[in-house]
Structures are given as structure tokens and as C-alpha cells.
Amino acid sequence: MAHFAHARVDLDAIADNARLLRERAGGTPLMGVVKADGYGHGMLPAARALLAGGAAWLGTAFIHEALALRVAGITAPLLAWIIPPGEPLREAIASDVDLGVSDRAVLDGVVDAARSLGRTARVQLKIDTGLNRGGIGPGVWPSLVEAAARAEEAGHLRVSGVWSHFACADEPGHPSIVSQLSQFREALERADQCGLTPEVRHIANSAALLTLPEARFDLVRAGIAAYGLNPVPDVEVPGLRPAMTLRSRIALTKRVGPGSGVSYGHRYVTDRDTTLALVPLGYADGVPRHATNQGPVLLGGRPRVIAGTVCMDQFVVDIGDDPVEAGEYAVLFGDPTGDPDTPTAQDWARVLETIPYEIVTRVGVRVPREYTGGS
Template sequence: MSFPARAVVDLSALASNVRSLRAHAPTAQLMAVVKADAYGHGLLPSARAALAGGATWLGTAQMDEALALRAAGITEPRVLTWLYAPGAPIARAIEADVDVAVSSASALTEVVAAARAVGRTARVHLKVDTGLGRNGLTPVDLADVLPGALRVQAEGAVALVGIWSHLAFADEPDHATVRAQHEVFADAVRLAESAGARLEVRHLANSAATLTSPQVHYDLVRPGIAVYGLSPVPQLGEPADFGLVPVMTLEAELATVKRVPAGHGVSYAHQYVTPVDTVLGVVPLGYGDGIPRHASGTPDRLGGPVRVGERTLGVAGRVCMDQLVVDLGPEAGEQAGDRVELYGTGADGGPTAQDWARAAGTISYEIVTRLSRSVPREYVGLDPQTGAPAGTAAAR
């Protein structure tokens, strides 16, 4: 492949992150969340690496991703999927032994119909809206739905195996809503169990809560971004503070290098004008590849960081659809074809996805997840096909 950039994904680091997260929640099982193509890292290789690190569950938002895991032969761990609209392939998920979340009375009706159609019991996790205001049954809805759910369980159509919810302020562990949601969740669990539900798992903790709120670990934690080595609470600690290593390194080759005079406009609308005679380098990545345009730079504020040799520079001017420009400086010796790094582990002082998040006014989740699939992923550390130790292996 001739694409002049790549995302190098260290699967051994991903497996190590899972082991670290398990140590943070030693009394709970661990679900590695691999939604959104494993946060841009690649669904199947990341899932296999997570299992190699000791994950006992996998989680996907979309049903198609859960089905893709099963179709690829990942049959051993439990898989939960939770976000779907009417008409989703629920029957296929049930046949594939995928656990399905139920967030409304109508969703339960669909799941029951699908289970009866395929003649197999559906494993159901009731999602409770404890205060996030997103998907899920309100406590009142739960009280209304629960009797019917237990009735169809007695008939064998479903098995109520879980109750779960999601925190609104988990990245602020001292926020009052964390305790408030925990109390609502505990009430929901008590209601279900007192009504006769025999729950296998109760789960509330995402990445931030896994790392900072042990009181909500329950039976299962569901880390997402932390699996990929990024801190969900950057205001409280960098990845290394939690035993995590960023998994993805985004690198490219300089497409062109040229000398220009002082006062030369750079990129659209000349948002950046060269202050002195200098050398410009073109990096062949842009917003079409997932590089945030909000990380564009001006003479007063350079944009997203780019590591060139031992120097960390910034985007000069506007990020374009398929390229961005870096002011390499008057004494630059770089040539076309030289490697540059947009983000990586930060271990050598280079830029990280969190640095790009700050430059773009967003979060690291968006930086890695938005990276286009047109950018090749290269896998190192573990075999992406098996999750076994390997030297290097390229995929996709």
C-alpha cells in the first residue's frame, strides 16, 4: 500500500493495559469495550488482544460489531451489545449467543419476539437511566417493565442476566451525581432482585470509574478508552499514572519540503504567514483522514503538535482535507520522505492524542476514534489474527 501515513497499533500494549485495569478492579470481571471499531484501533485485532490481556467480556454499541466478533470465531467470552433501533437483527444476535441490552418496553417486546422466532432464550441486560438522561429505562419504567420481563423469563423466552447503567460525571469522581446515580442504581438492583431476578452481573463503571471509583465496580467493569492507553481523567493523571500505555502511534512521511520567504501565506485564507525566511513541510494527512480542523494554527498559536526528529512543532495554518503544513524553521534539514509523528506514547517527549485533544478543544476519545479507515493500521506486538505473541504483523 502506498498511502504515506499509518497508524501503528501496539497490541501488546493493549493487552498490558487490560491487565493493569484488572488490577484496578480485582474483584470484578472486565468487559473490554470495542465499540466504534475499537475506538479506531481495529475491532478484531483489538478484541483478540484484550482477551489475551485477560478480558472476560467484550462490549459493542452496535449489533453488527457484536455479530462480526462472533463471525470471526471469537466465541468464548460473553459479548454485550446495547444500541439498536427497531428492526435490528436481534434474532441473529440471539442465535450468535450475544447478550442484548433492553432500554425500553418496546425493545423488550422485540427481543421476546426474536427469541421466540429462533427458539432460543435471549440473554438480557436491563439498562437503567440513573441520571445520564440518555438510553435506558427510568426507575418508573423499570418498575413497569420488570413484571413482564420476569413473566417471559419464566416462559423461557429471556434470561434476565444483568442490570446496568452509565455515569454522567465519572470523570469527576467527587461530583455529587456519582453518588446519586450509584444510589439510584442500587435501588434498581434491589427492585429487580426482590422481584425474583437472579442476576449474573451488575455493572456501572466505565474507564474513569474503573480507575477512580471502586465503590461502583460491582460484578463487572466496562473500560473503553483506558483499554487503548488513554487517560479518561487527564486532569487527575496521565496514562502512566494508571499503569497505561497509549496503543496507537500516528505517523507519516513528509510529502514535500520547500524554502519560502518571510511573509509567505500558508494554507487556506493565509491564517498563518511565515514570520521569517523558513522551510515548510507538507504532511499528507488532513481532516478527510480524521485530523481535526480545529487544530489549525496561527502565528500566535501553533496548532496540533507534530514531532519532527527531536523537535515538536505545530500545524501552521489551516488543516486541509488531505494535508497540513508544518513550519520546519530556517535551519531545517528535513527532506521529503522523512518520518513525522502526530501522536504516540509520549514516552520520548513526543506528542500524544491528549495533546491533540487540547489543541482541538476536544477529548482524546475523539482524536483516535475519528481517524479514517483509509489510514492503514499496522499491528505490532501480538498477531492480529490470533492475539498470540508475534514480532510484527500488518493487517487491513
Template sequence: MTTETAPHHRACAEIDLDAVRHNIRVLRAGIAPHVQLMAVVKADGYGHGALRCARAALAAGASWLGTATPHEALALRSAGIADVPVLCWLWAPGDPWDRGIQAGFDMSVSALWALDEVRAAARATGRTARIQLKADTGLGRNGCQPADWPRLVGEALDAQGDGLVEVTGLWSHLACADVPGHPLNATQVDVFRSMVEQAERAGVEPEVRHIANSAATLTLPEAHFDLVRTGVALYGLSPGPAIGTSARLGLRPAMSLKASMALVKRLPGGHGVSYGRHHVTEDETTVGLIPLGYADGIPRHASGRGPVLVGDDIRQVAGQVAMDQFMVDLGGDAPEPGSPAVLFGPGSRGEPTAQDWAEAAGTLVYDIVTRIGTRVPRVYANGGDEHPAP
């Protein structure tokens, strides 16, 4: 086992890079075998570590990387990932377009202000910018509305004619792909196809066209086009309960969140536990202190409900999750201080999963893994050969 940071006796998030490679192979071979695959490593690889997971994904056959912010993408280049296409899509006015051009990113453009900044940066650097035009096909978030699409396409083609940009891609994002059969899915694919055809008639010759996120990759083959963008599935997590469990999808969750019991003590019946006295012991019992709290990413909304494996038994959070710690009711058992507690993992050893915590907190599994904070060291297992496959 190798580590990005020294192993911590208090708590750690173990990241199984073999699981990441396995998930990429499953997605490529069995689910989207005829298209390119982008490994989305935004938000520090959904909390798993962007650089290590990017290398593992590339070794297993991913051909693109995706980030949200330009600074995430620049960090990959600084770490030595040099000859891999990277799409960076969440730009704001004043962002470092010039550095993106110099780093060879594909940069998403959704509006004329962004195209203006790209053109200015291309003139300043003396290099041609690679841009992908994003269409708003129904999500109503980033992307260009159909009514404004002809002008954006036309001005992008003018900039291409001037040698300032190269339009390398056309893309969009689905709003309801995690709900299979939702009517908006088919509508958005149709709108996207229409907007792509309109751009191509105008003269755009894209290298890639893409709209499929993890959910659409798994359930909507007509949305695969030339490339699929896999985020949460890369890390072995299902995009939503309606799509199925990780196990049913053939995916292996890569993160296990573990801690050591910092204190075990006996409390009498009628004793309050944690802030607000929301939990009161019915009878004499034992409680254990887990040295993780909401400052580490443990959702406060899971107070009284979050599951933890201690020994062979699933225990529940007792009372409120505090900033740095929470308690579990051990039901009279008395494990030694330092005994392991597993908050979540793949589920294959009887431990809770990240989905279990999402349901306890009333949130998404994405929220559970991305919120794990920097005080929790990432410990990497099965590093292996992480250089891109030829």
C-alpha cells in the same frame, strides 16, 4: 511486525498490541482485581481495530467484550470469537434481534418496545434471548427511568417465565465519572443500587451488575459491582485530565500516528500558508507538507495549534488543516522528503500525545483516536498469542 493491511509509506497508525495486553493486566491486577472485566471494542476498537484488540484483551484476561451496535458484535462472531460473552447495547427498532439471539449475545433492553422485539425474535428463532436491563440512573440518555422500571422488570420476568428471555444482567452508565468527586457519581451509584435491589426483590437473579466505565474503574471502587467496562483505558488513554495522565495511571497508549514528509520547501517572509491565509510567514522559512487531513481524521479545529514531532523538534500545524494535507513550519530546517513526522504516540520518546492533540483541538482524547479514518492503514506490532487465556 504484522499488518492488517499493507504498510503504507505515506502514513499509518501503529497499534502496539503489547500495550493493550499491558493495560488489561494493570486494570485487572491493580485496579479492579475482584471483578470481571469487559473490554469495550465499539467504534472499531476506538479506532485501533476491534478484532485485533479484542483478541489481545482476551489473551490478557478480559472475560467479556462490549460493542455498541449489533453489527459490530456480529463481526466479532464472524471473525471467530465464538465462546466469549458479548454485550451489545445500542439497538434500534428493526435491528437484527434474531441474529443476536442466534449469536448468543447479551442484548441490552431499556424500554418496552425493545422487549417486545426481543420476545418476537425469540418466538421466531425458538431460542431464549439473553437480555440485560439498563437503568437510567441520571445520565438521561439510554436506559429506563426509575418510574418505568417496575413495569419493565415485571414484563421481562413474565417473558422469562414464558421461556423467551433470560435476564442475565442489570446495568447503567455514569454521566460524570471523568470528574472525580462530582456529586452525581455517588448519587448514580445509590440509585443504581436501589434499582438493582428492586429488580432482585421482584425475582431477577442477574449474573452481572455493572455501572463502571473506564473512569469509574480507575477512581470509584464502590461502582465496580460484578464487572467493569473498560473502553478508553484499554487503549492506554486517560478518560480525562482530572483523572491523571496515562503514565501516572500506569497505562501505555497503544496508537502512534505517523506520516512521511511529502514536500519540503522554502517560503519568503510575508507568504500565506494554506486556505484563508490565516498563517503568514514572518520571515523566510521552510515548511513541510504532511499527507494527512481532516478526511483522515486530523481535526480542523487544531489548525495552527496541532503539534508534530519532526526530527527532534515539536513543530506546529501552520495554517488550516485541509481535507488531505496540512503544513508545518520547520523554522528554517530542511529535512529530506520522506522524513518521518509523528503526530502522536505514547509520549515516551518526546512525541506529542493524543491528549496534546485533544487540547489543541478543544475536544476529548476519545475523539482524536476514533476519528482516524480508513485511508490510514493500521499496522500492528507485537501480535503474539492472541487466543483467549484459559
């Protein structure tokens, strides 16, 4: 069945971005992050594209995401890092999923699950170096590392990694960056003193991958950059290509006179005889309601702006006297390589005072993903 709207995902772009980012990181092995349904691009197709592009690891937020990759036949090293109480630790251990450990309760739960299975669990200890979100605080780190070393000696687990996450790597020069790197190195020294020999030590996210060579260690994590969106817009990354294009066919056009209020609240009023085009996408599909009167759209070969309130299922564009007809495509965002007037997810983020991560991940399930490339 043909769909009036879709998010077209270029899998070759994702693979090429992975190659480019690994080259940018000096050949450091790369983890492709596929949480949140591959940042809205589709977790499994994105995972395969990243592996085709040379990613050595995959990363997910939750265990259920990691298990879905295993069920689909993905055998690459895989880390899941948010583990609330009650998560299926046994299934994860049996599926060779590395488990991110951010507190003692998780460590103890992993050890118990491993003991009951008679298997050695793989864990990656996360040190909180200053983000103050997940992770083991510096005051607790020594005792937890010692406990992990004892469990490793007993054969219940293997500490396969030590890692952390930056708070402000997308703000080059921010004083927290130096502080976090220093704390990370201290945490690694403590782990070494306890006899731990992790396979991978990693702290670099996309922003740090692009701007901080000293943060590469054994692995770099490519999240948003793998999908072609630059988390540090002031840093040029030639060749990075947005992988997602969100577009919809026009449902109808109508001619109206001057003084016509458009959409809920009449937040847009026409100032002349003009044509309105109805785009059947709305906030139920991930188009932010905040895009009212400011969301950029390419329509009829020209850049335009949403006219009036974004509704649940639709919004309107004022196209003036241009000869646009129902059935033609409106492009909300995509890759401007072919047409420099094409808005990008970064353009949407700038207008809405947010980040491109939010723009692509909120594209809803009503919008089918169509894939190109990846052969």
C-alpha cells in the same frame, strides 16, 4: 504496497492495559469495549488483544459489530447495547449475543424473536440513573422488570445483567455520582424483589474503574482506558500506555521567504526565511480542521505546531532552518515513553478543547492500521 501514512497499533499495549486495569479494579472481571472499530484501533485485533489481556467480556454499541466478532470466531461473552427498531434480533439471539434493553419495545421484540426461534434470549436491562440518554427510566423500571421476570419464567429470556452508565464519572466528586449509585442500588433491589438473579451488575466505565471502588459490582467496563488514554488526566495511572501512533512521511519541503502566506486563507504568514514541510494527512483522514495553527506535531526530533489551515488531504509545518527532508516521519500523536516530546492524543484533545476519544476514533479509513505485538 508501502503507505506514506499509517496508524500503528501496539496490540501488546492493549493487552497490558487490560491487565493493568483489571488489577486496578481489584480483580473485578473486565469488559473490553470495542465499539466504533475498537475506538479506531481496529475492532477485531483490539478484541483479541483485550481477551489476551484477561478481559472476560466484550462490549459493542450495535448488533452488527457483535455479529462481526462472532463471524470472526470470537466466542467470549458479548453485549450489544444500542438496539434501534429493525435490528437483527434473531441473528443476535442465535449467536448468543447479550442484548441491552433500554425500553419496553425492545424487550417485547426480543421476546417475540426468541419465541419464534425456540431459544432463550439473553438480555441485560439498563436502568437510566441520571444520564438521561439510553436506559429505562426509574418510573418505568418496576413494570419493565416485572415483565422481564414473567418472560424469564416462561423461558423466553434470561436476564443476564442489570447495568447503567455514569454521566460525570470523569469529574471526581461530582454530586451526580452519588445519586446515580444510589439509584442503581435501588434498581438492583427491585430486580431482586421480582426474582431476577443477574450474572453481572455493572455501572463502572473507565473513569469509574479508576476512581470509584464502590462502583465495581460484578464487572467493570474498560473503554478508552483499554487503549491507553486516561479519561481522568488528574489521576495517575502508572503503566497505562497509548496503543496508537499516528504518523506520516513528509511529502516535500520548500524554502520560502518572509511574508509568505501558507495554506487556505493565509492564516499563517512566515516572518523570516524558512522551510515548510508538507504532511499528506488532512481532515479526510481525521485530522481536525480546527487544528489549524495549533495541532502539535513531532518532526525532525522537535515538537512543532501545524502552520496554517488544515486541508482535506494535507497540512504544513514550519520547520525553520532544520535539516528535514522528504520521506522523514512526522508524528501527530503516540506513546511518549520513548520520546517525551511525542504528542499524545490527550495533548491534541487539550489543544482542541475536546476529548481523546474523538481524536483516535476519527482517524479515517484512508489511514491503514499497522499492528505490532499480539503474538
